[in-house]
Amino acid sequence: MKRPILACILAACCAGAAADCPPYVKHTPGGDYTSAEDRDGLAVVEKFHFSRAVETLAQGLTGSLGADISYTLEHFPNHHRALASMAKLGLRLKSAQPVGARYTVSCYFERAISFAPHDVTARMVFGNYLLATGQDAAALEQLDAASRLAPDQATIQYNLGLMYVKKKEYEKASAHAQKAYAMGFPLPGLKNKLKAAGKWREPPPAPPAASAAVEVEAAASAPAEPAVPPVEKPSGE
Incomplete structure (x- = not known):
């Protein structure tokens, strides 16, 4: 029951704070985290407000953790x-709004996606947060959007597969699983869930002439770890 209760608490808080989520306005230093040009001032912001201790939630640098992370995201x-x-x-x-944070957690994600709608990773992290708070439909919406932006991202396909297994939509889950594993995704959790439901199908073997080339390509492209670092890790399955 913990997840539904948490979801209700967050939903109630967010409803009251929804009106207080202004869009991000670019200023210096700041801007798009994925832009090399905008990242010129990133080191200064991180030095004083987003150290390793802040990132791991050990302690704040200038005050509360919420305040330091909020400053970074502003x-x-x-x-x-x-x-x-x-x-x-x-x-x-x-x-929904940690101590020291100017806005709600969801608001920070909304501001990020509104400012940088192309940012696949921001959508993936938002999807994981929504999933953790029991907002499955909203999580699926973010992962679907991420998949449309980056159809060749194995981690997205894997997480979508997990979502569809949870919804018992096994055909869709299987399709995303096949894509994820074809791209070399290393974790077996999705495959195991489909096997347990009796819905896993082994992919057809590659044609003999092409199999060696496929193996070489997979070895060259398969990441040593899931494509997304702490943020970019899959849902934990």
Whole structure:
């Protein structure tokens, strides 16, 4: 029952704060976290407000954790690691708006996606947060959007597969699983869930002439770890 209760608490808080979520306005230093040009001032912001201690929620640098992470996101709204830390802080405190944060957790994600709609990772992290708070439909919406932006991202396909298994839509889950594993995704959790449901199908063997080339390509492209670092890790399956 913990997840539904948490979802209700967050939904109630967010409803009251929804009107207080102004869009991000670019200023210096700041801007798009994925832009090399905008990242010129990133080191200064991180030095004073987003150290390793802040990122891991050990302690704040200038005040509360919420304040330091908030400052970082007010300069770089789609800062992937800061978004993940804000989400973890909200979950830890069971609060839609952690102490010291100017806005709600969801608002920070909304600002990030509105400012940088092309940012696949921000959508993935938001999807994981929504999933953790029991907002499955909204999580699926973000992952679907991420999939449309980056259809060749194995982690997205894997997480979508997990979502569809949860919804017992096994055909869709299987399709996303086949895509994820064809791209070399390393975790077996999705495959195991489909096997347990009796819905896993082994992919057809590659044609003999092409199999060697496929193996070489897979070895060259398969990441040593899931494509998304702490933020970019899959849902944990």
